[in-house]
Amino acid sequence: MARKLPAKDVVIVGFGWTGAIMAQELTDEGLDVIAIERGPWRDTAMDYPPNYAQDELRYHIRHELFLRPEQTTFTFRNNMSQTALPIRNWGAFMPPNGVGGGGVHWNAETWRFLPSDFVLRTHLTERYGADFLPADMTIQDWGVTYEDLEPHYDAFEYLCGTCGTAGNVNGEIRQGGNPFEGARSRDYPNPAQEQGFGHALFGKAAAEMGYKPFPQPSGNMSRPYTNPLGVRLGPCTYCGYCEWFGCGNYSKASPQTTILPVLIRKSNFMVRDNCEVTRINTDASGKRATGVTFVDTRGEEWEQPADLVILAAYAIFNVQLLLLSKIGKPYDPITGEGVVGRNFTHQVTSGVKGFFDKEKYNFNPFISSGAIGMCIDEFNGDNFDHGPLGFVGGGYIGQVQTNGRPIQTTPVPKDTPAWGAEWKKAVRDNYLSTVLPATHGSFYSYRDIYLDLDPTYTDRLGRPLVRMTIDFHDNELKMSRFLTDKLAEIAQAMGASKVEKSYRKGPYDITTYQTTHLNGGAVMGNDPRTSFLNRYLQSWDVSNLFVTGASAFPQNAGYNPTGTVAALAYWATDAIRTKYLPNPGPLANA
């Protein structure tokens, strides 16, 4: 029997970016807040100091900072006719663990989605007609607009000290920025990072081809920065150990480097680490959450009562907790009814290798940062006419290469043997003179891509694993092929002597890393029949339950998600502060 702890105003499940944002904002409101985190407390100086943070084997190959599949994992299959099998070691994505969550080991690419992304179905239907969309595509409007989120994107960028070149300030298009972006209310807080040779060469070639290249918005600091909370970040040193690593220099925006030093000192906040929430509890009506149950590392079960429950775990774990807690109607892919598990998506990425004459080109690929790079946005979202192309969606493309760490980044031409003297020579000849630009494409939602509970496999606590049923549809593969071809043209124009394209191909494969951007399963919207959350990230069914994170995305856009995830969290805290607390109850009408 779980032992009951004293009640709190707010319990937050998961203590990554959105948990930290929620805690910071709601403690400011005077609420008594506790966060419960499955993994350990982590901080820069004690966990990833620069005397051993730069260890490719430990952090990249052996996945030191991530959740261990032994703690819990997922099962995976491509379609309903297959038997899902457990993901025994991570591959396609890397679930985070510990205080700071993915904010510790992300690259810090800090994008905004396009205004049209938030009204996707309406926008595409108006421009191309409803028949243009594949019949089984279940994309929908978010219920929130870019204009709603703009102040909250801004808040997150100033929290993080995001470095970039604005392309659209209050409607005025600026040279050197992304002319396709939604209007921003002011400049980025910091100038863009410096660019390495390969990144700059991409920008030059793209500009000569008539594109409008711009620096990728980066949460790696271009200069020292003090954020609005008074927390300071140091300048990025371009060390080339960013994604999947913690930053030893306090140069990467993370909860640790932007919020926690202030939050932890508040008397109305505390966090439990190494405690896993196993259930959201509801009262007899099922309409009100009463708190959560968690287990500690000794296996003891505890109940934490609270007036307000914020689910802020990694996207799929949010969905798992809803399913295990029997909150919301599980999605049924046959009937298309139900919402929990619906509209699950990922990202569609691809790349090209550009091999250059080693006598003339030296890119020093090891000099880089997580979110460095030059990009173009001509082929993202609906920035281009899809009419003649027969697909929808898009992505940014760019030279956004983050590293030259040699276990992973020793590119060789594809006809090279996998081992032996020729392999060794090819590694030596190509290491400094190759670029690896990439495409970062959207993944729209479909009726047959969803999450539910696995009938066979369980975690260490005996709970069913989440089952992922996911594959690429033709629309996504066509889109990615189009982007890859455009990218290869630019790589050629950079002066590469040989360009190799790696198209994204089906079936979806769990062993090949794409991104950690899994989305959906508890999406937001204006219709409780097709969304678990209303436009304020509030559960339609249980009004004192809010769910943050990319699980709210009805479909995924062609950008990294963190900027939007964080903006949604600020948007939801604003709604809680200004609307919910004065008058607790549903914030939107069905």
Added chain:
Amino acid sequence: MLNLRRRDLLVSVALWAGSGAMVKAGLISGRLPWATNAGSPPEPVRPGPWKFFTAQEAAAVEALVDRIIPPDPKTPGGKDAGCAVYIDRQLAGPYGRQDGLYERPPFMKGLKGQGPQDPDGPAMHYRKGLAALDEYCRNQHGKPFAELSDSDKDDVLSGIEKGSIELKGGAGQTFFQQVIKDAQQGFFADPIYGGNRDMASWRMIGFPGTRYDYRDWIKRHNERFPLPPVSLEGRTEWVVRKS
């Protein structure tokens, strides 16, 4: 109702802790916690006896890594770079035992894209794979793999790679792929793990290693970075020799 298996939980908790202390749940408030070396600095691999391989297995692995990464006049091969030592220490540690991975049954054969579904970890793959390799070589050539000529070794390995040679147990191709991956990882990993001795691979390609600050070079486009590599243990020249 939660079906909590306490013993399983305790076992798994102990495993995530890696080489560090037992993980304990904590309640944190008021100030940032401090625990020296909470992230556990890496333990350097020291020379010495094999920790996982038998002498015969070690001979085969040294021969394998030296064909995967052959020596040349400028750069040592896999053996002299320490790749066999690296693999030995990795197999004797968490990697060999699949620590932290999901190992609950049932183990069913799946699609390639569903990833490995195999109760055996890398340590067992090497134990079985190396025995099968030597058995094949003894049957076909009358001696173990390590004693073949370089060209015979390459022929055997090419045959396994292409699938024209099958080893007992039927896993020759995947085993060889695993050895290639491990040998190359050891060659490029920090020398603290036993391979990449004297940063041989980093010198070979021009990677400066664990240097952590390139602010003075980010704008020096198309200029070769001038400094030699550094590892997590520094550089040989930095070691103070006491007379």
